[in-house]
Amino acid sequence: MATIRDVSKLAQVSVATVSRVLNGGYVNHETKKRVTNAMQQLNYKPSMIAQSLNSKKSKTIALVIPNITNPYFSNLAKAVDDVAKENGYKVLLFNTDDKDENIDYYLNIARQKYIDGLIMATPLKDYKSQSDVPIVVLDRVKDKSVDSVVSNNRNGGKIATQHLIDIGCRKIAHIKGTQDITTAQERYQGYLEVLSEYNLINESLVVEGNFDLDSAKDATGKLLLEQPDIDGIFAGNDLMAVGALKAIKKMGKRIPEDVALIGFDGIDFSRYTEPELSTIAQPIYDMGALSTRVLLDKINGLSKDITFHELDVSLIKRGSTKRQSKGE
Amino acid sequence: MATIRDVSKLAQVSVATVSRVLNGGYVNHETKKRVTNAMQQLNYKPSMIAQSLNSKKSKTIALVIPNITNPYFSNLAKAVDDVAKENGYKVLLFNTDDKDENIDYYLNIARQKYIDGLIMATPLKDYKSQSDVPIVVLDRVKDKSVDSVVSNNRNGGKIATQHLIDIGCRKIAHIKGTQDITTAQERYQGYLEVLSEYNLINESLVVEGNFDLDSAKDATGKLLLEQPDIDGIFAGNDLMAVGALKAIKKMGKRIPEDVALIGFDGIDFSRYTEPELSTIAQPIYDMGALSTRVLLDKINGLSKDITFHELDVSLIKRGSTKRQSKGE
DNA sequence: TTGTAGGCGTTATCAG
DNA sequence: CTGATAACGCCTACAA
Numbered sequence: 001m002a003t004i005r006d007v008s009k010l011a012q013v014s015v016a017t018v019s020r021v022l023n024g025g026y027v028n029h030e031t032k033k034r035v036t037n038a039m040q041q042l043n044y045k046p047s048m049i050a051q052s053l054n055s056k057k058s059k060t061i062a063l064v065i066p067n068i069t070n071p072y073f074s075n076l077a078k079a080v081d082d083v084a085k086e087n088g089y090k091v092l093l094f095n096t097d098d099k100d101e102n103i104d105y106y107l108n109i110a111r112q113k114y115i116d117g118l119i120m121a122t123p124l125k126d127y128k129s130q131s132d133v134p135i136v137v138l139d140r141v142k143d144k145s146v147d148s149v150v151s152n153n154r155n156g157g158k159i160a161t162q163h164l165i166d167i168g169c170r171k172i173a174h175i176k177g178t179q180d181i182t183t184a185q186e187r188y189q190g191y192l193e194v195l196s197e198y199n200l201i202n203e204s205l206v207v208e209g210n211f212d213l214d215s216a217k218d219a220t221g222k223l224l225l226e227q228p229d230i231d232g233i234f235a236g237n238d239l240m241a242v243g244a245l246k247a248i249k250k251m252g253k254r255i256p257e258d259v260a261l262i263g264f265d266g267i268d269f270s271r272y273t274e275p276e277l278s279t280i281a282q283p284i285y286d287m288g289a290l291s292t293r294v295l296l297d298k299i300n301g302l303s304k305d306i307t308f309h310e311l312d313v314s315l316i317k318r319g320s321t322k323r324q325s326k327g328e
Numbered sequence: 329m330a331t332i333r334d335v336s337k338l339a340q341v342s343v344a345t346v347s348r349v350l351n352g353g354y355v356n357h358e359t360k361k362r363v364t365n366a367m368q369q370l371n372y373k374p375s376m377i378a379q380s381l382n383s384k385k386s387k388t389i390a391l392v393i394p395n396i397t398n399p400y401f402s403n404l405a406k407a408v409d410d411v412a413k414e415n416g417y418k419v420l421l422f423n424t425d426d427k428d429e430n431i432d433y434y435l436n437i438a439r440q441k442y443i444d445g446l447i448m449a450t451p452l453k454d455y456k457s458q459s460d461v462p463i464v465v466l467d468r469v470k471d472k473s474v475d476s477v478v479s480n481n482r483n484g485g486k487i488a489t490q491h492l493i494d495i496g497c498r499k500i501a502h503i504k505g506t507q508d509i510t511t512a513q514e515r516y517q518g519y520l521e522v523l524s525e526y527n528l529i530n531e532s533l534v535v536e537g538n539f540d541l542d543s544a545k546d547a548t549g550k551l552l553l554e555q556p557d558i559d560g561i562f563a564g565n566d567l568m569a570v571g572a573l574k575a576i577k578k579m580g581k582r583i584p585e586d587v588a589l590i591g592f593d594g595i596d597f598s599r600y601t602e603p604e605l606s607t608i609a610q611p612i613y614d615m616g617a618l619s620t621r622v623l624l625d626k627i628n629g630l631s632k633d634i635t636f637h638e639l640d641v642s643l644i645k646r647g648s649t650k651r652q653s654k655g656e
Numbered sequence: 657t658t659g660t661a662g663g664c665g666t667t668a669t670c671a672g
Numbered sequence: 673c674t675g676a677t678a679a680c681g682c683c684t685a686c687a688a
Contacts (some may be wrong), residue, residue, distance in 0.1 A: 049441060050664090055682090068402050092420055344674095372664070378666045
């Protein structure tokens with residue numbers, strides 16, 4: 001590993017000069033050429049570690065997510081990585097495994113490695129942002145003391161529910177997500193709001209799932225057994241919608257003829273089912289990209305004040321809600 | 329940010345002593361207590377960057393994958409992260425975006441950041457492993473000069489094909505993956521081997537997909553149009569199997585009655601389809617975990633020689649191949 | 657335009 | 673058992 005000193009010797013200049021050609025300072029054209037030649041001969045690349053030690057910056061950001069295996073988060077990661085790369089930043093992956101308790105562990109590592117900033121996409125309640133590194137959070141509105149990027153979940157819940165009503169559903173169930181997660185609350189809120197407009201609210205139509213397939217499958221199975229006349233289901237996310245779909249089919253009901261079904265997220269695999277799932281698409285990639293940009297701006301001091309971005313969701317109509325507009 | 333010097337002052341000892349309590353050297357019990365107290369008061373955490381500068385190690389490994397969005401790789405990433413975390417290592421994410429040309433870029437970053445080792449899960453042809461950092465590759469057998477972890481793709485191809493035969497298929501098509509990828513070649517090989525045993529080989533039954541859904545859907549559509557009597561399809565991976573499934577259904581054929589279908593990988597979503605997909609499951613998590621362990625052993629000098637691990641795949645029978653053992 | 661020297665935070669060596 | 677001090681590789685005044 002060639003060091004700056006090796007280069008300086010070979011080029012017969014001081015290390016300061018080498019450093020200058022590296023970072024763009026005043027340096028004579030000729031000597032500059034000598035230096036770059038030397039660098040190439042030695043295949044010299046500056047040690048980012050040494051640079052970090054005195055700049056206290058690392059040109060890397062950390063992405064904190066509960067589970068990279070979840071398509072929602074892997075898509076997010078892709079976006080973050082893309083934007084980071086564009087700007088010469090690296091991405092350290094912090095997969096919390098849904099263990100929010102360990103958040104301090106990650107925060108400490110961030111400090112110790114001079115991580116320049118964090119993107120937190122974990123549904124963490126509240127952590128005292130005692131840390132001094134810039135942070136952007138996703139999907140958390142509670143505390144407006146942090147920069148955040150969210151999508152309009154409440155509105156999404158409304159759109160989904162309204163869509164079910166539009167295609168003729170009158171007994172609409174909701175498989176809600178874990179309620180300590182704000183996004184789940186909001187989607188539920190949206191659902192309630194629309195139903196109340198139509199005087200269709202019925203508490204027994206709401207069950208809670210775990211944001212995963214199996215919990216939703218079970219819940220839906222029971223629900224359908226108790227109330228066979230349910231004609232529409234809004235699932236809190238796509239994964240649960242798949243679970244619901246399986247339960248519905250298992251009972252011998254047809255989708256969408258007997259029960260219409262809509263999910264939330266707009267994950268790729270919502271297209272894999274039969275029928276394909278209608279869903280409320282979140283601009284996942286955009287959210288990841290935007291939060292990264294916001295973070296980088298923070299890091300580079302381009303933006304000083306706390307920002308709050310809310311992105312729009314959109315309805316994707318597919319087979320699972322495609323009816324011959326029976327009713328209105 | 330408290331430094332070791334701050335601690336040393338507060339505890340009234342030299343930095344050397346602080347360093348000793350940190351790394352476990354001889355130090356008097358009393359003074360040790362003073363030091364740890366000081367550390368706590370100051371909320372001192374050693375700078376990993378400074379440590380790295382000294383040791384030329386970073387306690388972080390890099391994971392190089394083509395696309396984190398692909399469930400295969402995100403599951404891999406999870407495994408790598410788990411094992412790394414267990415051992416106090418961090419994971420830097422290198423998402424190549426299928427651009428293998430940039431591999432040098434990543435290799436350089438690795439050098440410049442004193443990355444301790446790399447896990448390469450990209451279907452790269454060959455790169456001169458001129459780098460001196462330990463590397464473990466996944467899914468590449470060509471060159472046995474590198475440590476590698478693979479699964480038995482050829483055998484998987486055989487098992488899949490044999491299974492189709494066992495349930496009575498006689499005209500078995502194969503949607504193979506891009507053939508510059510060794511794993512795709514091997515699966516294809518396995519397919520051919522079994523068919524040749526039964527004298528069932530027919531070149532017109534093989535088409536190439538792009539490892540993604542849509543390409544496979546198109547390919548299968550055409551294939552089925554030309555040869556309506558195909559009664560079994562082995563897809564090169566699960567994603568393509570989903571594509572095939574859609575094409576089959578679109579033609580009004582039943583699965584598995586008219587056409588049986590089997591995929592490869594064992595990705596979660598192979599359960600989301602209707603019927604659920606039979607598949608050859610790779611021990612993805614195990615592969616990721618194992619390769620990480622191999623890498624860490626390399627890093628810590630516990631293993632000096634080049635190792636080659638081949639893991640077994642397993643047949644998962646599900647709805648898409650469930651027949652009333654018609655025929656043999 | 658170029659060189660010298662001090663500092664970034666730790667660890668390791670070598671005396672005491 | 674403890675304390676100076678030199679490295680690690682780079683950047684940045686400060687001088688020249």
